[in-house]
Amino acid sequence: PARLTVPAIRARKGGEKLVCLTAYTAPMAGLLDPHADLLLVGDSVGMVVHGLPNTVGVTLDMMILHGQAVMRGVRHAVVVVDMPFGTYEAGPAAAYPAAVRLMQETGCHAVKLEACAGIGETTAFLVQRGIPVMGHVGLRPQAAMVEGGFRAKGRTEAERMRVLDEARAMDAAGAFAIVVEGVTGDLAGEVTRAVGAPTIGIGASPDCDGQILVTDDMLGLFERVPRFVRRYADLRGIIGPAVAAYAEDVRAGRFPAPAEQYGVKPG
Ligand code: KIV
Numbered sequence: 001p002a003r004l005t006v007p008a009i010r011a012r013k014g015g016e017k018l019v020c021l022t023a024y025t026a027p028m029a030g031l032l033d034p035h036a037d038l039l040l041v042g043d044s045v046g047m048v049v050h051g052l053p054n055t056v057g058v059t060l061d062m063m064i065l066h067g068q069a070v071m072r073g074v075r076h077a078v079v080v081v082d083m084p085f086g087t088y089e090a091g092p093a094a095a096y097p098a099a100v101r102l103m104q105e106t107g108c109h110a111v112k113l114e115a116c117a118g119i120g121e122t123t124a125f126l127v128q129r130g131i132p133v134m135g136h137v138g139l140r141p142q143a144a145m146v147e148g149g150f151r152a153k154g155r156t157e158a159e160r161m162r163v164l165d166e167a168r169a170m171d172a173a174g175a176f177a178i179v180v181e182g183v184t185g186d187l188a189g190e191v192t193r194a195v196g197a198p199t200i201g202i203g204a205s206p207d208c209d210g211q212i213l214v215t216d217d218m219l220g221l222f223e224r225v226p227r228f229v230r231r232y233a234d235l236r237g238i239i240g241p242a243v244a245a246y247a248e249d250v251r252a253g254r255f256p257a258p259a260e261q262y263g264v265k266p267g
């Protein structure tokens, strides 16, 4: 299929559901690409690949390295790279050079920012200067240290107002899509109806204009997964026995066999 574009994603509001997944490496990106509209190089890479306890320790250099890898594996989907903790919260003067580095050094198509103080202004500043922005509201993983973990949103009026206000601010500022994470189902629907940009749900509701999952979660590669993850495969259950069988073969001297060795050509 032909390369999708940021405006094509924006135009899917209320239409065919957007299929989105995370990707961190070239070969996995290549496997996901034919099936996905949008691939996110999420800062979740810090947790599922680098073993960090949350996403606060992820750096711009890490995002650039994984963004480069994913771009080499993708021909069709729109690729969005997360702006990591500490690179945009101070405002446009910080966000712009960091976003330019992500765009120029990876060739990605857009960046994603979690809602924070001044997010409307920062989003507009980037969009008006040629950097497509995807928003992220609701449960904001980069706030894990302030909130003492990952907490779903939408059970109090104050939380609902905040999520709606942040979504509206990013929408008005020109965000082309908005991730809605870890919110009550009714709030996800309310946000979806309140903004012109398509919403992409995770731990949200089917009312969103699309869905995203962390690929390592839905494939059963990452062990600690939230309740909203549907497991489409159990790769840990495949890898464990495979590695055990290899270890047994090596210890027993059964590997490599003659056909698995380089030899002198017969004849
Ligand atoms: O980092 C990530 O994987 C994300 C998605 C869960 C939306 O931000």
Ligand code: NA
Binding pocket: 042, 043, 044, 055, 082, 141
């Ligand atoms: Na993220």
